[in-house]
Amino acid sequence: MPLAFLAVLLPGLYWDRPVDTADALRKAGIERLYVPAGREMLWRELGFPATAFDRAHAVQAAAPTVEYQMDVASATRVPWVDANGWRFEREPGRSFFYNASPDSAALAAAEAFAYGVDAAIRAAPEDLAPFGRMVKFLGQIGQPGLPVMANIGVIDDGSDAMAEVLNLLARHNLLFRVTPAVDPKYDLNISNVPEAANPYEFAMQVRRHLTDEKRLVRIYGSNVVLVRMTGDGSVARLHLLNYGKATVKGLRVRVLGSYKQGKLAAFAHDGAALGDYNMVDGATEFTIPELGAYAVVDLRD
Amino acid sequence: MAAAAPTALAAKDRKIPKYRVVSHYQPAAQPGMPGPYRGQAASVHAAKCIDEATEKPNPDAVREMMTRGMCALTGDTDVRDAWARLVSPADIVGIKVNCSGAPGIMSSPVVVAEIVRNLMAVGVKPAALWIYERFQDQLDSVHYGRYLPEGVHIWAAENERGSRDSYDPATYVETELFDEDDTRSNLIRLVGSRFTKIVNVPNMKDHGAAGVTGCLKNIAYGNFSNVARSHSGTETHTYSFIGTLAAVEPLRSRTVLQVMDGLRGVWHGGPFSPNRKFRFYPKRMLFGTDPVAVDRLLLDIIDDKRKAENAISVWDRSPKHLGTGGDHEINPDVFQFVREPGHIEYAAGLGLGVYELDKIKVASVEV
Secondary structure (H helix, E strand, C coil): CCCCEECCCCCEEECCCCHHHHHHHHHCCCCCEEECCCCHHHHHHCCCCEEECCHHHCEEECCCEEECCCCCCCCCCCCEEECCHHHHHHCCCCEEEEECCCCCHHHHHHHHHHCCCEEEEECCHHHHHHHHHHHHHHHHHCEECCCECCCEEECCCCCHHHHHHHHHHHHCCCCEEECCCCCCCCCEEECCCCCCCCHHHHHHHHHHHHCHHHCCEEEECCCCEEEEEEECCCEEEEEEEECCCCCEEEEEEEEECCCCEEEEEECCCCCCCCEEEEEECCEEEEEEEEECCEEEEEEEC | CCCCCCHHHHHCCCCCCCCEEECCCCCCCCCCCCCCCCCEEEEEECCCCEECCCCEECHHHHHHHHHHHHHHHHCCCCHHHHHHCCCCCCCCEEEECCCCCCCCCCCCHHHHHHHHHHHHHCCCCHHHEEEEEEEHHHHHCCCHHHHCCCCCEEEEEECCCCCCCCEEEEEEEECCCCCCCCCEEEEEHHHHHCCCEEEECCEEEEECCCEEECHHHHHHCCCECCCHHHEECCEECHHHHHHHHHCCCCHHHHEEEEEEEEEEEECCCCCCCCCHHHEECCCEEEEECCHHHHHHHHHHHHHHHHHHCCCCCCCCCCHHHECCCCHHHCCCCCECCCCCCCHHHHHHHCCCCCCCHHHCEEEEEEC
């Protein structure tokens, strides 16, 4: 059965610079803009579909990146990842604003796309070209209308402690959805975080309760690649977001379930294909030869 | 030699992680480790094998050491016969060097060149010889190519640190050690897909986590990805992880010879060697097929040297000697981790060789 594709919700460039930058935008392949209120007409006259974006009422998203805190003693050598997936899950239906630091605009676009959120991304001028290439790539791969897949249901109490737990669950690829009540379709439901709990320890307890064997997705070969998964059991899409600056070589992915076919679309790696594809022990495994900022893998049985 | 190592320490109070070994390779009829010379080693000393002032090896002395050592190990009188017991002309041979301490200490290019010469003497073609290491930058720093015949491959698994494309996704050890997300350590792909034999060339080194690093550590951590995860805080899982990795097929079956290069040694601060004051000169090479037996000898070599320097033993587990902030790099009485020299005895328990000193037959040779 062919995948049904939704109207694609692409992230937009938030551009508050003068209109004499229009040529730079065209050169970067930027076709659509979010602009401060009152400037829409100026840009439309130059041929840009422009929409007013009220950044003050949008949820602020962090510039996606990795921080290698080498001078800080820690329990593990895992770098800190600034990612927004948990935030998107927590505030569905909201618009998000990124003030993207240099080199992060393309990844921000991919992140927002992966989670299907409306996002305006303020990019540095030097990031226009990669941002434009990413948006073009996102438009090409489309967005199949598949439900989000998760192992864990989270009844969010809105607390700061829960925010950190959500962040850590996402950070460790423990796929979750915020749910209003306990839902038996999840392998595990969590409803509150003890006040005195260490969020990291709590997240690790969740992992142990769930068990790695039941996890929908496992990632081997990087600790800065985060995953979003959609699917219906017969088809699935994995969004793989690489928050590190370096291309990841030989990333191994394990997906629970047997999918006979897999297709890779990797940003900036045209023609790349999945390697060492196999189905074993009720799971499907494959290797992504090179992962830049973003890739999607479409699986079907 | 020192008194018997405190074996009782090795087995007690260790939490052994749950390991899942995945490999479709079958063991050889006689696995290379411990191989035909289980519980044996040849120990060759040559006073002139290295100039301590310049740290320059003497190729003639190294050749004599290798000839005498291989003959002492095998009982042969012609060194070609000794090598031919382990390697045939049709083999594709990986030579696992250790470059982590370069330029202070590494598998000496002179030693490696002599191994290559011996392998070629029994008919192995240069193109069937692979000098290999995990990290490209470390390997490049040694410049083996200057010492080797045309055609010998010099290859590293990770031309960028962390890249996994040269590892076999179907051969790995899965275990969670410190909450890490990536719970797999994969075997270098060439070990299964290309090499038919492996010669292991470790050094004589102290090791901040494992106590010492010799045959087992070099063949285990030097052939698998994602192994640094075994240390965190002051704790390390080297006790059981090293042997577990070394026993994975086909690594275990194909590693047919241990040539421990002890022209130089490191008695503290290993596996690296930025500080020359912690280097010493055993001027010794050990030969064997049993990595446990050879490493058991190494344990005493390193610990004897530490005692001679009035430094704490590799067996010391006292928290009072643990330190952070780099003190361990300059002070031999400070350890970064609670060390696990018991990893050698643990490996013996996996069938990789003989640990008890009184059961190891050592052929001592003076050149």
